[in-house]
Amino acid sequence: MSKTESIAGATLEVLTPQEVKEKFDRNEVVVIDVRTPAEFAFEHIKGAMLFPLSSFDASKLPGQSEKAIVFHCGSGVRSKRVAEACAAAGITQLAHMEGGFGAWKSAGLPYLATDPATGSTVSKP
Template identity: 30%
Template sequence: MNYLILIILCAAIIIYSVVTYIYQQRIMKTLTEEEFRAGYRKAQLIDVREPKEYEGGHILGARNIPLSQLKHRKAEIRPDKPVYIYCQNNVRSGRAAQTLRKNGCREIYNLKGGFKQWNGKIKKKG
């Protein structure tokens, strides 16, 4: 009986994860670095990584609004303008897109592969 409960629980977690991933992919458009670079200067560029990661290097012109602070800082992002987001490797970007969508943002773009795949200009603090 315990194994059945465990199997059902694991299946529920997997189904939830898959549904969430599909939803995230529907609400944000993932762009190659070339596509991302072509549009982010005319949009709001948001780095959703934590401050230490941001200070270690970020895309030139990006504002740091960490995923952990996004709900509290949502007023800083205009829903009527495109939003270009990135994190380290795309995990947090999906969750950020869900929060942005709830705040009325409809044009959400994500950097494919995240900051780890970025080859353009970066800025470091210090």
């Protein structure tokens, strides 16, 4: 079960990678990757959208009337910073993935990666 923390007057839902996958599979959430474009190109969650921390602007996020937004990064540090920026901008429905993409991979969950030998995209694990 997810846990929550309070940040800047908003509630941040902290989801495990398995919780994110289950919600994503049920189309209940949008997953936004805040890593760099290079990190995303090398490996990412299939269907996740890229909105790098370096150019992040909370006012450009889509509305959350249909699906909640879950942020993730490599380890959970950048996604929490993005959530804090969203809270400061008045967005109150926030979630991020605990442990980031590293935890997703450690949990054995599926993702896409670039094969360095061929440059093609392959499914992992």
